[in-house]
Amino acid sequence: GNSVTQMEGPVTLSEEAFLTINCTYTATGYPSLFWYVQYPGEGLQLLLKATKADDKGSNKGFEATYRKETTSFHLEKGSVQVSDSAVYFCALRESGGYQKVTFGIGTKLQVIP
Amino acid sequence: GAVVSQHPSRVICKSGTSVKIECRSLDFQATTMFWYRQFPKQSLMLMATSNEGSKATYEQGVEKDKFLINHASLTLSTLTVTSAHPEDSSFYICSAIPRGIAGTDTQYFGPGTRLTVL
Numbered sequence: 001g002n003s004v005t006q007m008e009g010p011v012t013l014s015e016e017a018f019l020t021i022n023c024t025y026t027a028t029g030y031p032s033l034f035w036y037v038q039y040p041g042e043g044l045q046l047l048l049k050a051t052k053a054d055d056k057g058s059n060k061g062f063e064a065t066y067r068k069e070t071t072s073f074h075l076e077k078g079s080v081q082v083s084d085s086a087v088y089f090c091a092l093r094e095s096g097g098y099q100k101v102t103f104g105i106g107t108k109l110q111v112i113p
Numbered sequence: 114g115a116v117v118s119q120h121p122s123r124v125i126c127k128s129g130t131s132v133k134i135e136c137r138s139l140d141f142q143a144t145t146m147f148w149y150r151q152f153p154k155q156s157l158m159l160m161a162t163s164n165e166g167s168k169a170t171y172e173q174g175v176e177k178d179k180f181l182i183n184h185a186s187l188t189l190s191t192l193t194v195t196s197a198h199p200e201d202s203s204f205y206i207c208s209a210i211p212r213g214i215a216g217t218d219t220q221y222f223g224p225g226t227r228l229t230v231l
Contacts (some may be wrong), residue, residue: 004156008154033224036222038222041224042204042224043117043206043208043221044208044222045221046219046220081193089156089157100159101154101159101220102150103156103157104156105154105155105156105168106156
């Protein structure tokens, strides 16, 4: 079946540091890939997505590139802010008509001033 | 943006009782809602897909009689955990897709409900 593996965290960084959260996946076919973010006390929000190999999703300074050869979708940001503190979930949606989404474990990011 | 609420945010109940969790889309109509469950240090697991006016579709391994889902209107879906036991303690999250929108790219998530069964 499909699966998503991401680092467990927590990840603690100083403000303006570079962020990488690794995500790898296992899936049949050609899934779409997503990063969701959950701020404290709120629901998950879609951060960015990529629907095919070599696509780069980007939003709010975050980027992730769909790498089919390494089955990865690592999340990066060049300079994190305190306001980026949240839990980040990597996810995939299998190709085809069924819309089921498979999530990773979630990685908690703490950015300190 | 679209907002999904859940009520209650936290609930503690005794073993053997039933608990109802509500999921509401506040500013849009949702023909499809999803219910997820999250265990500590584990990912969200899809429990069931709820479509307005029809029976929910449950994922393999999820007991239909244990987790009753009712999507009675375009803005409300409820999950009832019947005869709850300590192993049902978990974080339950719902999401909703706006009516007329295709694809789960635009699913909006509620903040979750923490259930503790004593």
